[in-house]
Amino acid sequence: MTPTTWAGPDLLDRARLTRLLQAYGVYAALVVLFVVAAVLDGSFLSAGNVRIQLFQVAPTLMVALGMALVIGTEGVDLSVGAVIALAASVVPLYIGYGAPLAVLVALVFGAVSGAVGGTMVAFARIQPIVATLSLMIGLRGVAELINGNSAKPVSDSGLLSLGSDGFAGVPLMAWIAGVCAVLTALLVRRTTFGRQLVAIGDNRQASKLAGLPVRRVLVTVYVLSGVLAAFAGAMIVGHGAEADPANQGLNMELNAITAVVVGGTPLTGGRVRVLGTVAGALFMQLITAVLTQHNVHTSYTQLVEAAIICFAVYASQERGTR
Amino acid sequence: MVQQDPAPRSDWIVEVAGVDKSFAGVHALRGVDFRLRPGEVHALIGENGAGKSTLIKVMTGVYRPDAGRIRLAGEDRAFRNPLEAQAAGISTIYQEVNLVPLMSVARNLCLGREPxxxxxxxxxxxxxxxxxxxKRYGVDVDVSRPLGSLGLGAQQMVALARAVQIDARVVVMDEPTSSLEPREVETLFSVIRDLKRQGIAVVYVSHRLDELYAVCDRVTVMRDGAVVHTGEMAGLDRLRLISLMLGREMSTVRAKGATAFGGEHERREGVPALRATGLTVRHRVHGVDVDIHRGEVVGLGGLLGAGRSETAKAITGALAADGGTVEVEGTALARRSPAAAIKAGVVMLAEDRKTEGILPNLSVRENISLALLPRLARAGVVSQAKQDEVVRFFMERLRIKASGPDQKVSDLSGGNQQKVLLARWLCLDPKVLLLDEPTRGIDVGAKAEVQALIDELAEQGLGVLLISSDLEELIEGSDRIVVLKDGRAVGHLQGDDVTEQAVLDTLATAGPDGEAEAAGAEGAAGAEEPGGSTRAVSAAGGTVAADDERPQDRAGSAGRAVTKEEPR
Structure with a gap:
């Protein structure tokens, strides 16, 4: 044994720090934000406030989970907000048959619109952003055709309890979103489909040459995104006790993309961070809430959000270029 | 070996003298001299990486040379970009046409000089x-149509017409015929002769030797970034030309060289593991037949652009074939796709590791098990234990050097990446392995390991197809060699005939008559191949075909008619 200088881990190593930031940054930021918010305002941690935050974040998280899968394939799904509107327009039509059936019909509509978008992407090879943009515009039109232009009150007790009941002090919506997150994580990590999805996002040509069912996987991914968005739409209708396709789901696609990006999933595909997406959605929800509760003007809130998005994309980019 | 041209200096329209160019320490050009007379057609040839394109790019202002100088009509010039070179009279026509596809043909032609x-x-x-x-270029189309709606051949003619119109003194053509129909090639040649008469110099880059002899006056051969020969085209016979390109002296035919291959393998007779018949891919492969038995290594020989990779890709369905059948152990593949081929036991190690092979951001584990996932899963859930077992086995077996199965594959060396890809295919337990340049760009150690592995696999009864530009590797690795030229199988070597000499001879001699025969057959088969890139050509050929549609579902009867009988 020759005595050598002990080379311990150099915590100040830039590359290492970058990697740590990429891997755990969003979680650390979430914890810090939580602590700061609690210190600034004692009532932040009150059960009532936490419940409100969870109610608000649950639908966004559902949509973001689907979005994370789509982004993992090097795509994007801009139609999710419109799918929410579509769900909101369909639910009142079938609510007479009971909430389960109405929600199921909404999910079918979500699946069909996802299949349309996925087919455009996988078979017609239209760029995802264009395919889902056209779908976004078209579906809003469809929703209006079905529903007309006015909000309709919904009073079905089943749907209302989906939107506002809780279990063990936590909103049902949050439970559902949480279960969906766990299932999505398992899907990505443990299943053939999940691994193929990531492989296709990383190198579509190589995946095709390796015999992967590229088109089938792509269509399925968009179907999943549509179904999750439709479910989120049903939740929103239940929570608000009204179906308002003209206003529900507006900007949801952007919120979902933000959550995914802040959670560290690169837009270049080949990687899906489900837990990161959960943290990203929570973080964006909380930062908006904290700023609003401290009477920061909306315009400043938006500036802060913009800065966060830029930083998150910048940080995740460094991984790509190594 | 460099022969000096005796002509006086004032005769040159372009003089490139002592040009050096390197990229990140890699010498792409070393002391290159290249001179061009007005009104001559000058062939520039060499294998991949010889420096042809770098030289062209230096001449046309894409790159600036590190050393040396470039003279145009006796004046020193330093072009800062292609536009300056173009303004000075050097026009380039690239393989991919670089015009504006959505603008009309006329607009493209007159871009910047509209009446x-x-x-x-x-x-x-x-x-x-x-x-x-x-019309003078044999293109008779409605010039108000968008350029992109024309066939590639016609687009190339438009590019050529445009290049010549801009008062060009030098026209550089990079593989101009690669997407042309035989008739269009004829038109191109007559245009080139026309250019000659006008005193315009043409630099002609092509891998098709017959074309070079048909149209070129002089030739410059490059290898490894240097000019190894310059002289009259007519004074250089084919065999010498090829050995110059490949860097092999005709006399140095070694029986046993520096590769890690062992002797011959024991070929298992009976139904071949793979039988491809009449493979045809438009412009690329014309009725190639390949048989691979279990336990043998079949080499695919030929120069760059001879259709070797395309043949392998057409077998697996990675490239849509226009004709031909593929049988695996006597059963024809009904569907032609990589997935179907893999299912039948035919796998291909693709040539381009980066774009067609690795999943750069994923781990070694993911990369190895990619194609195997469905077989590792029950009800769609991947068994981690089984996956780890397979990955560990192959990492050991192929001695993949990585910090572990979780390491990102793009962090590995080229050789180890290649082994990961080999593992991806071998873990599928294939019957036939198609290897496209398995040792390109990997270090010497890994190269020997891969070669030894190929040997071992054949020994164990795998049927192997080996494509390699490394002639030594091809000769020593293969039990038989099918020699391809311009997309046709022109020779079939086995036993004691598997020598460098024989491959070179085949490439050099198997041209003219085979070519003539093939050309005749192709003329007859014209109706089957909807070339029709221009209306003029379509009309002449009696075909009414969509302009640039790939004839994916056409039967391959045309291709098979072209096939030359090979001695077995």
Missing amino acids: RRFGLVDLRAMNRLAAETL
């Missing part, structure tokens, strides 16, 4: 001018 009337573009005059010009 004007009252300050506005005179559309009628422009269209008339364009139509007249193009």
